[in-house]
Amino acid sequence: MSALGNRIAAARAQDRAALIAYLPVGYPTVDESIAAMVAAVEGGADVIEIGIPYSDPGMDGPVIQEAVDAAVRAGVGMRDVLRAVAAVAAAGAVPVVMSYWNPIERYGVERFAADLAAAGGAGAITPDLIPDEAAGWLAAAEEHDLDRVFLVAPSSTDARLRSTTAACRGFVYAASTMGVTGTRATVGDAAEALVVRTREAAPGLAVCVGLGVSNGSQAAEVAGFADGVIVGSAYVREMLEGRGADGVRALSEDLAKGVRA
Amino acid sequence: MTTTSPPQPGELSLPARPGWPDRTGHFGVFGGRFVPEALIAALDELTEAYEAMRVDPAFLAEFARLQRDYTGRPSPVTEVPKFAEHCGGARVLLKREDLNHTGSHKINNVLGQALLTKRIGKQRVIAETGAGQHGVATATAAALMGLSCTVYMGEEDTRRQALNVARMRLLGAEVVPVTTGSRTLKDAINEAFRDWVTNVETTNYVFGTVAGPHPFPAMVRDFQRVIGDEARGQVLEREGRLPDAVLACVGGGSNAIGIFTAFVPDDGVRLIGLEAGGDGVDTGRHAATITGGTPGVLHGARSYLLQDDNGQTVESHSISAGLDYPGVGPEHSYLHDIGRAEYRAITDAEAMEAFALLCRTEGIIPAIESAHALAGVMKLGREVGGRGAGGRGDEPALLLVNLSGRGDKDVETASRWFGLGDREEVDPGPGLDTDQNPTEGAVSNDEAVAGPDAGEEL
Incomplete structure (x- = not known):
């Protein structure tokens, strides 16, 4: 069974999209970041993407870079990440780890899968790991019954949409635009076209859309064609600008209305 | 030595590629x-x-x-006998990539x-x-x-x-x-x-x-292998034999792969990559990725890298900006693990000693990057000395160094290191200048001969 798949299906049963919130562990501190994740759940997030800070986040824009850079310098590690996973699970949302590949490889793929499962984590999203390179992770995830979420992009060929979605469990992450993370004024038609193509490649798999969504009306727009709405930089901005857990909770409430519109 | 028939019209004469990587780049x-x-x-x-x-x-x-x-290819090969006096009796040949347009x-x-x-x-x-x-x-x-x-x-x-x-x-x-x-x-x-x-x-x-x-x-690699393809032919032509070792500095490693590739099938030729040892590998302030790093993933490939226990990339340190990189090309990691190439670290001080020595003895200002390879050949020469042909022969060892770039861009750094500039204007960096011991053959401030004194007995 897939914890992510079940939660997204439950949202669909309520005739709405799931709300997926990203926050990195360790900004401004580990405790404050965990409190913010719990606040995101209280505000209405179904799934928390728990970001593992990384020194070279090649897919992230300036907002997320600024937060994770501070966390990296503070020495945030997998123990802190697993604590966040347990806290999010206790708060009632589904925790999924979001990590560039090297921190997981360094920790040990098998050890990561075992510890993540033990902490109550659903699985992992791996933005720079394509299924072609993921044999070790797929085996470990299978053994520990974890979800694995890979990305598709507007530039993905139909053949790659098929092979990538075939390796996914839980959902597939559709990167809405060609570019890095960050809030955008519009999400763009490319996202909807990609969702349509991805559904054709994998009719049974949930498709969640990330990159660029920052407010309730954008969330409503994406919820009109996707199974889940992923919001990252807008949450991180609440932390960077000092509004902390309260700001995160308020943003979740706004977005939660959006996915129900 | 192998002989090949001249290429026929319309036939491609591409040099043989190594058996790696595989189709998906591994x-x-x-x-x-x-x-x-x-x-x-x-x-x-x-x-x-x-x-x-x-x-x-x-x-x-x-x-x-x-x-x-x-x-301006082919770039020449230059023998540097006065520099080689400091290399334990070995002969040293430089592949002159410094003479290319743009200087490297x-x-x-x-x-x-x-x-x-x-x-x-x-x-x-x-x-x-x-x-x-x-x-x-x-x-x-x-x-x-x-x-x-x-x-x-x-x-x-x-x-x-x-x-x-x-x-x-x-x-x-x-x-x-x-x-x-x-x-x-x-x-x-x-x-x-x-x-x-x-x-x-x-x-x-x-x-x-x-x-x-x-x-x-x-x-x-394919675009850079011209360095070694040319050099192998040039050395064979003038010496009638292959070099005993080929040396090159390694940051990401393109000049080293460029000169190594043609020699990889020549089992008797040692391939030696010189990494930037900064203040010394044991100080933690270095850029010696293979010598002091561990396998991981950075910038799109798995290779050796400098990382901490959390898998975060560690900042590298080197006097040479071109070697100041915490990763290295995956083919070097592979050549290291299969034992075909050796990788050694050269400290900032060793590189700058070799830098000064080449300037003074041969009238060639090398890039500080390339000076790491020169320091490597000084050490290797002292190890193998007059024993060529892999240590078995009785003729001097023949050592080929890739001089990957010229040092014009490094003159300011060198001036600061050696204290050659106007002292009022100079802001010496940490570890620079004052704690350096005078080097045999190296320039130091008070030894330069003023113009009017040139040619006079001192």
């Missing part, structure tokens, strides 16, 4: 592609276009013409990638640069071929290498100082990848070294 467990899905289509397009281009006679003719008429081996690769950019119909190139040599070479090729060019360079490096920033701007390139992370080469690469993923429809990424995701390590 050198054993190293290499591969660790990038966002959004870049896969562009990497596939590059791979396909490159595989077609590299056996296209029209491309090969154009590439050969540019190398000859624009770069980097031009070999960018001309190939610029031709590929035109072939896939893109109008804009981006590049990362550390010391600025690859940025200058890319800006040069872009000017030559009418491409728009943006170069990412760590803010720290734009200060260390201000001359090269000016050169790139003169050549019409936009230089973007990168202010994220450690503000050096690794962050410039991150920023270039972010640009590429955003602008991939119009833009080609001209990667500067044998690192990064497939196909860059194999493609850059």
